[in-house]
Amino acid sequence: CSSKYVLSQMHPMWQGPLAVPGGDRQSPIDIVVRKSVFDSELKPLVTEYNPETCQQIWNNGYSFLVEYDDTTDKSTLKGGPLQDKFRLCQFHFHWGESNAWGSEHTVDRRLFPAELHLVHWNSDKYSLFEEAVMEDNGLAVIGVFLKVGKRHEGLQKLVDALPAIRHKDSVVEFTRFDPACLLPVNIDDYWTYHGSLTTPPLTESVTWIVMKQHIEVSHDQLAVFRSLLFTSAEEDVQKSMVNNFRVQQPLCGRTIRSSFS
Ligand SMILES: NS(=O)(=O)c1ncc[nH]1
Ligand SMILES: [Zn+2]
Secondary structure, eight states: OOOOOOOOTTOOGGGOOSSOTTOSSOSOOEEOGGGOEEOTTOOOEEEEOOGGGEEEEEEOSSSEEEEEOOSSTTSEEEETTOSSOEEEEEEEEEEOSSTTOOOSSEETTBOOSEEEEEEEEETTTOSSHHHHTTSTTSEEEEEEEEEESSOOGGGHHHHTTGGGGOSTTOEEEOOSOOGGGGSOSOOSOEEEEEEOOSSTTOOSOEEEEEESSOEEEOHHHHHHHTTOBSSOTTOSSOOBOOOOOOOOOOOTTOOOEESOO
16 A cells, blocks of 8 residues: 655644555554454453553643553553553543544544543563564554543543643653543453554554543543643744644555454
């Protein structure tokens, strides 16, 4: 599936090139439900997250990341489509300037106001994220759609920390946060496919696991996400951190499997 470089004026460079030369398993994509294939061999996902491994929250100039200590197998993911054990290293979100869009993946073209990504790397095969990120089976990212509705009590601790990291490269200590509280009630129903990171280095090393069930956050909670800035404190022009999602990529004949029929 050949790809061409097309850089539009409005294309923010943080997204990296719109297309990766020779990339035939890029993300994000639209999940066409009726074209997904039920795979009865897919197992339930097993997450074992230890809140004690939560370390900091920071603004990296395109999203905010909650980072975990991944020097030991304390917060892990296994099962589902995965053969190995994966270690949680961080989670972050993508969102829009309005509630009408913001997610990276879509379901039958349906957009959600935001999407959570929990990023894990294969600690059975590799010893560092930086190593795993270059390998086919190196990463596993859980995607969870966010809808605007009732306030998410577990998210509020994170929302309250955001004003302290408004600018790019700001970081604050953030501890004892259990990312399991951000997962939907039902994590047995998901779609899975082989894809890539959606931000640089865009490497094709991700087993994507996109949850069918969304979580709800309040309008006000999402508004605080939008109060973050892409820009550092020194820059003259401050740009609000919104629409930090990548454009969708060609499926290139890939099959999306579902864990449910
Ligand atoms: N958005 S993503 O989860 O594909 C990602 N994680 C790290 C870099 N990019
Ligand atoms: Zn992401």
